[in-house]
Amino acid sequence: MTTVKIDIKTMGATTHPDDRVVMHAPEVRARIGGGLVSTAPLEVPLVDGVATLENVEPGPMLIRFECLGIADTMEKLGIVPDSGVWTLDEIISGKLTWTPPVVSEGLQKIIDQMNLALDSVGSAVEGEMGGLIRSAESAAQTSAMYSETSAIFSNSANVRATIAETAASNAVARVDALEAVSGLGPSTPVDGQTASLVLQSDSLTRSALDGAVTAHTGMYPVESYGAVGDGVADDTVAIQAAIDAATSAGGGTIFFRPGAMYLVKTLNVSEGITLSGYGSKLLRPANTPNWVRTITNQNRAYVGPKDSEKMIIIRGLTVDGNLANQGAYENYELQQSMLLQFQGDPTQPGRVRVLLEDVTTNNCVSDGVHVWRNVDITIRNHRANDCFRGGLVASGGHSIIRVEGYRGGGTIRGAHIDIEIDSAGYGGSLRTDIYLTDAVELTRAKFTDNFDGKAGAIIRLDRCVLLSGVVWVLGSEEKGFADLQVKNSTLHTYATLYGNSIINPQGAIFENVKLYGHHVDGATERRVINIRPNNLGKSPTKSSIKFINCDLMVAEPGGSSQWIGYAREAADNLSHTMEIIGGNITTAFRGVQLPSGHAVIGGGVKIDAPTPIFVNNDGARPQYTVLGDIKFGATATQEFFTYGSGAQSTIEHSGTVVDVAVNNSIGTQTGWGGQIYRGRRTLLVDAPPTATTTGIRGDIARLKTPVAGAAYEWICTTSGSTNAAWKVLTTIPT
Structure with a gap:
């Protein structure tokens, strides 16, 4: 046997009474002289930084320093030689060797089975902890970035970190329980950490080891039920057997081996089941028919008066739909072949609770994740x-969807988000609340993102980047309206005449949002946003939307007209309102088009477009525009333009200041008497105004540099751009 001497002072470390070194074998192996070497950790306390270990079993050893004076706490692999006296520095130097004992084939199989089972436990624990720790770190980072919600996110981080710590403490107990089957454990002496090899029948067979794992951890390794994991053999029956065994026991964790690929048709799950598959993949067989879902609870749908106490949990799995080998799908031949699909029973108010963490869905002819009715899901x-149809799709009511981190992309179809509620949940409800945080589309998808809100639904987006274009359907008089708020996000749109619409907004808010309008081949009009208050069913009697510090712009040149289209198709009243407060609007044609409704534009917003504001009151639709503090860009050739022969538009100025040297052109098709003007502008002039100084009756012209004894302010008494009349209002005393 070998003696190991430890002295951390030779490593330049200071000492502390609580210093210790933790040592353990990296895997179960045969002991020289008979028996097995345990993987249980041995904690060696140091006295003044020193300890001596006698009769240490030769072979590989993992060593970790838990010493105040040593910052590096990573495990180091060392080799304990066959005999002699060695320092710990020498053992971890990588220069020493040992002679493994000769092991019979039968004993080696037992050792291999034990190590596989131990590895299964360790990998599962590591995977669970990894997801929890990443969630804790994400919540902590969010807390630091967004101080206004720091209390909520900090609490979330603390909770998740506590769960991760609990998982860590349970890991040792799980390994100890497994090793106890063979008589190994933490109390085994350091002199080789030996234990008698129990030879009774079935005592160390794979089934006994798996039984120990399941009994002490609630884990069901799918290989124990016959799964192969080579991507060729059909593992559906084996994995379903593991799920059914866990279900019969009241729930449990189905463990998938890291690095394995399981060929699977359909897995039926229910609440209380966890699928843990960090580093493993489920692969859909070629030519799978329509209506086959890879993971679903459709045959075991939850029904109850309250939300399910237990959850369906999926962690770490990659689910691949094998799109290239599924046949025709682009005409929706396989649109019901989702990869993950969840639902509850709408005859009762209870929702099934689902948690997806670190899950990847790839190459699907339909939806990556589909949420139907009566579901409460956190992703x-x-x-x-x-x-093909979307990375995340929802179609059923009485559901709640929370997303904290989404990345959609790909090189063939992309993976957009489609919330299109057309199937009622409990009580006939079509309401589905959506909370989307940190959702990013990495590539543009084939289809447009869709958010369909009904019956008082709540839609919240924060820190999102959507590349595929967005249509917001916010309800109707018959089905109720949605509450929409989008903040701190970037939205790309691909506008046609009626594309990228916000339909029936009721108090919708966009704050700190960047909106980019892209050219669409063949499209003559490009509207970054269309507000359409009467598109669905009965026209609502009112609508409202607000943009706060938003940047709206055309992404690239092209097309015959480019604009931001607001308040389009409003009903014939002024109860449809839109506010633009601050931010920037940049286009190559028109900035804001206002065919009807009530608009307020100000708050320091900068509009850089040849026609910043276009008031288009064609037909019988009235228009009331309030212009406040607006800054005009270098390309602006006029402040606003009024057009049409229908109902009179009203233009009210409130705190508008115009530098005449930059822009003071007002265009009108109907003449100065064709509109109603209220309020007044303040015009900053370098010289006294003349008949060609465009003015609206009531405007004040003010010299930028007052001159003693000269006129300082003038008031416009007759509107016009070539025949305006001005009257001295104030004079600077001498």
Whole structure:
């Protein structure tokens, strides 16, 4: 046997009474002289930084310093030689060797089975902890970035970190329980950490080890039920057997081996089941027919008066739809072949609770994740690639969707988000609340993102980047309206005449949002946003939307007209309102087009367009525009333009200041008497105004540099751009 001497002072470290070194074998192996070497950790306390270990079993050893004076706490692999006296420095130097004992084939199989089982436990614990720790770190980072919600996110981080710590403490107990089957454990002496090899029948067989794992951890390794994991053999029956065994026991964790690929048709799950598959993949067989879902609870749908106490949990799995080998799908031949699909029973108010963490859905002829009715789902760190109908799709009411981290992309189809509620949940409700945080589309998808809100639904987006264009359907008089708020996000749109619409907004708010309008081949009009208050069913009697510090712009030149289209198709009243407060609007044609309704534009917003504001009152639709503090860009050739022969538009100025040297052109098709003007502008002039100084009756012209004894302010008494009349209002005394 070998003696190991430890002295951390030779490593330049200071000492502390609580210093210790933790040592353990990296895997179960045969002991020289018989028996097995345990993987249980041995904690060696140091006295003044020194300790001596006698009769240490030769072979590989993992060593970790838990010493106040040593910052590096990573485990180091060392080799304990066959005999002699060695320092710990020498053991971890990588220069020493040992002679493994000769092991019979039968004993080696037992050792291999034990190590596989131990690895399964360790990998599962590591995967669970990894997801929890990443969630904790994400919540902590969010707390630091957004101080206004720091209390909520800090609490979330603390909770998740506590769960991760609990998982860590349970890990040792799980390994100890497994090793106890063979008589190994933490109390085994350091002299080789030996234990008698129990030879009774079935005592160390794979089934006994798996039984120990399941009994002490609630884990069901799918290989124990016959799964192969080579991507060729059909593992559906084996994995379903593991799920059914866990279900019969009241729930449990189905463990998928890291690095394995399981060929699977359909897995039926229910609440209380966790699928843990960090580093493993489920692959859909070629030519899978329509209506086959890879993971679903459709045959075990939850029904109850309250939300389910237990959850369906999926962690770490990659689910691949094998799109290239599924046949025709682009005409929706396989649109019901979702990868993950969840639902509750709408005859009762209870929702099934679902948690997805670190799940990836790839190459699907339909949806990556589909949420139907009566579902309460939380999705964290989801990655979707090339999912034809969408990476995340919802179609059923009485549901709640929370997303904390989504990445949609791919090179073939992309993976957009589609919330299109057309199937009622409990009580006939079509309401589905959506909370989307940190959702990013990495590539543009084939279809447009869609958010369909009905019956008082709540839609919240924060820190999102959507590349595929967005249509917001915010309800109707018959089905109720949605509450929409979008903040701190970037939205790309691909506008046609009626594309990228906000339909029936009721108090919708966009704050700190960047909106980019892109050219569409063949489209003559490009509207970054269309507000359409009468598109669905009965026209609402009122609508409202507010943009706060938003940047709206055309992304690239092209097309015959480019604008931001607001308040389009409003009903014939002024109860449809839109506010633009601050921010920037940049286009190559028109800035804001206002065909009807009530608009307020100000708050320091900068509009850089040849026609910043276009008031288009064609037909019988009235228009009332309030212009406040607006800054005009270098391309602006006029402040606003009024057009049409229908109902008179009203233009009210409130705190508007215009530098005449920059822009003071007003265009009108109907003449100065064709509109109603209220309020007044303040015009900053370098010289006294003349008949060609465009003015609206009531405007004040004010010299930028007052001159003693000369006129300082003038008031416009007759509107016009070539025949305006001005009267001295104030004079600077001498």
